[in-house]
Amino acid sequence: MTAVIIGAGHAGVQAAESLRLEGYSGGIVLLDKANHMPYQRPPLSKDYMKEGGDPAPMPLRGTAFYPEHDVDLRTGVEVMRIDVEAQLVIVDEGAPVPYTELIIAAGAEARRAQCVGSELEGISYLRTVDDADALRAETDQGDGRVLVVGAGFIGLEFAAVAAQRGLEVTVIDFAQRPMQRVLTPSMSDYFVQLHGELGVRLHFDEGLDHFVGEQGRLTGVVGTSGTKYACDFAVVGLGVVTDDDLPTAAGIKCDRGILVDEYLRTNVPHIYAIGDLAVFPSRHFGGNLRLETVQNATDMAKTVAKTIAGNPSAYDISPWFWSNQGPAKLQIAGLANPADVVIERGNRSTGKFSQFLFRDSQLVAVESVNSPADHVAARKLLEHERGITMEQARDQDFDLKAFARTLPVG
Structure with missing residues (x-):
């Protein structure tokens, strides 16, 4: 065998x-x-x-x-x-x-840009360690201007690091808000504020039209609105294929x-x-x-x-994932829908809170910022399909961790 x-x-x-x-x-x-x-x-x-x-x-x-x-x-x-x-x-x-x-x-593989100017030097992707080496060489040049295409996890993770390193960072995305595919609008709003405080400029409803350059080197990105964004290098995050x-x-x-x-x-x-x-x-x-x-x-x-190995088991795991962006550790359990009812626990002004998402009065997902205990409890609740009620979620004194401990292990 x-x-x-x-x-x-x-x-x-x-x-x-x-x-x-x-x-x-x-x-x-x-x-x-x-x-x-x-x-x-x-x-x-x-x-x-x-x-x-x-x-x-x-x-x-x-x-x-x-x-x-x-x-x-x-x-x-x-x-x-x-x-x-x-x-x-x-x-x-x-x-x-x-x-x-x-x-x-x-x-x-990282989806490559197919527009005019995509062959210019100074255009980076971020999927492999070779991509990362090339991008870090650009970033290590010091103060400069970087244009990030795509406000998904990877684009915003890099944007936060680049801003903290003193670069002038601009992000464009054809979507209406950051991480639109996976976050509720209210959580997206939080990350708009967070990146703004880091100095990142965010432009939505703005896709990539083409690149411009001089002598084979990138000098700017032109968005679908016709706006030109001058930059020293660019990071393209258009998803994968x-x-x-x-x-x-x-x-x-x-x-x-x-x-x-x-x-x-x-x-x-x-x-x-x-x-x-x-x-x-x-x-x-x-x-x-x-x-x-x-x-x-x-x-x-x-x-x-x-x-x-002869012990077949169906794949039936509730999804969970995470993203570190500047001071925020975002953790998500379950799959959200923009129409879900949002109940917030904690205090977003302190940068430590969670959003509990309900669909037809059932808990379907939890988005947490710097709240690992909520995330761990949420994963257990969703895996056992024993979600808390909307009334319990609204009660800020409800002991979520203790409730989760009553569920069986495995």
């Missing part, structure tokens, strides 16, 4: 570890096209960008982990094709890699990612997909969902390992 894993990010490395923890005794081959040892991505837009930040990415596991767990890690290997009939992974160099079970955990060509050529069904069932199985026998590229059925969302979070990647990896 041999389990082959394509992609050595959070999902792929966790899958290798979880297979061993589940008692899988076959071979494990972990393939990754990057030449780096597997590393953590979340710090790249935060701590990695700070002045004096560690120049080496934080490893996902120590170098001894792979031989100790009998994992054959192969970096700098690009997968060219999957031969479903022969159960082989065809790579760019070397012999094909046979598999008994195949896990696709290749993640996603998945590589559907490889799985589609193998007969694997895709729809903006690889379609899987509740056991993370594709339509092709012995092939699974996990992490950023997996589109899975979610009762919490009410349909198919694709999530780009570390939590989703690691929990999917643990789930698929159970299935391969």
Whole structure:
């Protein structure tokens, strides 16, 4: 038996570890096209960008982990094709890699700008450690002007760090508010104020039209309104794209990612997909969902390992994620909707509060700022579908932590 894993990010490395923890005794081959040892991505837009930040990415596991767990890690290997009939992974160099079970955990790539001027020097993305190295070199130049395209997690995380380092930061986004896809309007308002206090200039309803430059170097960004924003360099955060060509050529069904069932199985026998590229059925969302979070990647990896090891378990985790932006640690449990009823606990003027979101009188999500105890309790409540009532949420003296402790573990 041999389990082959394509992609050595959070999902792929966790899958290798979880297979061993589940008692899988076959071979494990972990393939990754990057030449780096597997590393953590979340710090790249935060701590990695700070002045004096560690120049080496934080490893996902120590170098001894792979031989100790009998994992054959192969970096700098690009997968060219999957031969479903022969159960082989065809790579760019070397012999094909046979598999008994195949896990696709290749993640996603940063969406590249396709407009005029996108080839200019001084335009950065922030997805890989190579991207981060190039961007940090720009940031380390000192005082300057940076234009961030996209007011999502990564764009705003970098914007906060850059502002704290003394750069003049401008953010544009075609949406109406920051982090619009995942936050309620009232929480977005809080982050508008926070970034304003950091000195970040935010412009919404303003998309990217094109870049302008001189002698091959970026000098400005022109928005869809026609406004030109002068800058010394730019960071583009237009989301991600998945590589559907490889799985589609193998007969694997895709729809903006690889379609899987509740056991993370594709339509092709012995092939699974996990992490950023997996589109899975979610009762919490009410349909198919694709999530780009570390939590989703690691929990999917643990789930698929159970299935391969002979102890199948459906993937049914309530989503949670986080973002550090300046002095604010934002943590979200569940999936919010702009129409949800918002009940706030704590005091936002102190920078420590939570918003409890109700839909049809049921707790569906909790957004917390610098309130880790609320977040932990919320995750437990949502996982057990034992949400508090709206009346309890409104009662500022209600002991949420104590209530959560009454719920069973696991």
